[in-house]
Amino acid sequence: xxxxxxxxGGKLYEKADAKIxxxxxxxxxxxxxxEGIRSYSGRVFRLEQHVQRxxxxxxxxxxVVPMSQADMAKAILDTLKANNLRDAYIRLILTRxxxxxxxxxxxxxxxxxxxxTDSISLYPAELYEHGxxxxxxxxxxxxxxxxxxxxxxLNYLNSILAKIEGTNAGCLEALMLNHKxxxxxxxxxxxxLVRRGELHTPSIDAGILEGITRDAVIEIxxxxxxxxxxxxxDRHDVYTADECFLTGTAAEVxxxxxCDARPIGSGKxxxxxxxxxxxxxxxxxxx
Ligand code: PMP
Numbered sequence: 375x376x377x378x379x380x381x382x383g384g385k386l387y388e389k390a391d392a393k394i395x396x397x398x399x400x401x402x403x404x405x406x407x408x409e410g411i412r413s414y415s416g417r418v419f420r421l422e423q424h425v426q427r428x429x430x431x432x433x434x435x436x437x438v439v440p441m442s443q444a445d446m447a448k449a450i451l452d453t454l455k456a457n458n459l460r461d462a463y464i465r466l467i468l469t470r471x472x473x474x475x476x477x478x479x480x481x482x483x484x485x486x487x488x489x490x491t492d493s494i495s496l497y498p499a500e501l502y503e504h505g506x507x508x509x510x511x512x513x514x515x516x517x518x519x520x521x522x523x524x525x526x527x528l529n530y531l532n533s534i535l536a537k538i539e540g541t542n543a544g545c546l547e548a549l550m551l552n553h554k555x556x557x558x559x560x561x562x563x564x565x566x567l568v569r570r571g572e573l574h575t576p577s578i579d580a581g582i583l584e585g586i587t588r589d590a591v592i593e594i595x596x597x598x599x600x601x602x603x604x605x606x607x608d609r610h611d612v613y614t615a616d617e618c619f620l621t622g623t624a625a626e627v628x629x630x631x632x633c634d635a636r637p638i639g640s641g642k643x644x645x646x647x648x649x650x651x652x653x654x655x656x657x658x659x660x661x
Contacts, residue, residue: 381453381489394486400469403477404529406485407431410623411464412494413454414658419623420586421447424466427586431525432468439468440485453489463624465490469528497546497625502651505631505643506620508560510609511536511548515558518581523558526583533561547620549612549633552581557607563625564588567607568617568639568646577604587621587654594653600646609634617644619651626658627651 380392387393400406408431411424418424425443432439439446446466454462466489473482513535516523521532533550540548540561549565552558557576559565564585567574573595578584595602612618616639618630627650629643 406469505629563620563622
């Protein structure tokens with residue numbers, strides 16, 4: 375197989391030659407934003423929405439993207455094509471660019487646009503069959519007034535610290551609470567609960583990333599006539615839910631069967647979770 379090609383600033387480089395400056399503020403300070411995107415059978419799922427979210431994240435951190443949204447979308451498609459990938463995970467990165475050893479973004483030049491495409495590495499199939507166990511992390515989600523989780527920034531330490539707590543406890547995902555002690559999201563996934571036939575999920579103002587998979591699942595559920603409620607929730611809601619699942623670009627829709635050693639519902643993936651996963655699969659392949 376030929377070596378992967380990485381897009382940097384309008385050109386494609388062999389993996390070994392795909393390099394940016396060590397003075398880039400993306401590396402020095404986590405000063406930049408990114409997206410995780412997926413393509414299914416050559417079709418990129420919700421490309422425009424991902425590109426829009428990247429531009430929104432960039433705007434929030436006062437970073438001007440050096441190309442139009444249409445050119446960005448085209449660059450993603452061209453990179454996929456150059457790599458001959460149909461089912462792929464796409465990492466779109468925008469850094470502040472190289473500058474001096476100081477925080478001041480005015481001392482940087484040339485924001486870097488990087489597109490890495492890779493084959494998708496899925497969670498083991500048995501997790502979809504039997505469900506995930508999660509624990510609540512002690513690390514709280516970033517306070518929205520400090521660094522709003524709606525910004526998908528290159529500084530993911532908040533999630534990484536919680537993820538370490540999860541893996542130390544033998545769990546692949548960890549639940550994060552916000553500064554009010556409410557359920558926010560997991561380290562790289564949004565959370566949903568099923569309660570008496572309704573679907574409940576924390577609202578955006580809980581301080582979460584507005585997940586694109588989350589949006590898609592809400593649309594699917596409403597299309598099925600299910601009531602979807604976006605609201606503040608606490609861990610009691612999770613412990614006493616009938617079903618629980620997580621959503622994310624990589625995870626798609628994954629059942630959660632235990633939280634903090636309490637089985638959720640029957641302790642097995644529930645019927646609404648399974649149905650939404652099936653319909654999500656149909657959507658990503660059909661859209
Ligand atoms: N929350 C966080 C913190 C994330 O990093 C992600 C993306 N991995 C999600 C939620 C899910 O978002 P999306 O469905 O857009 O991938």
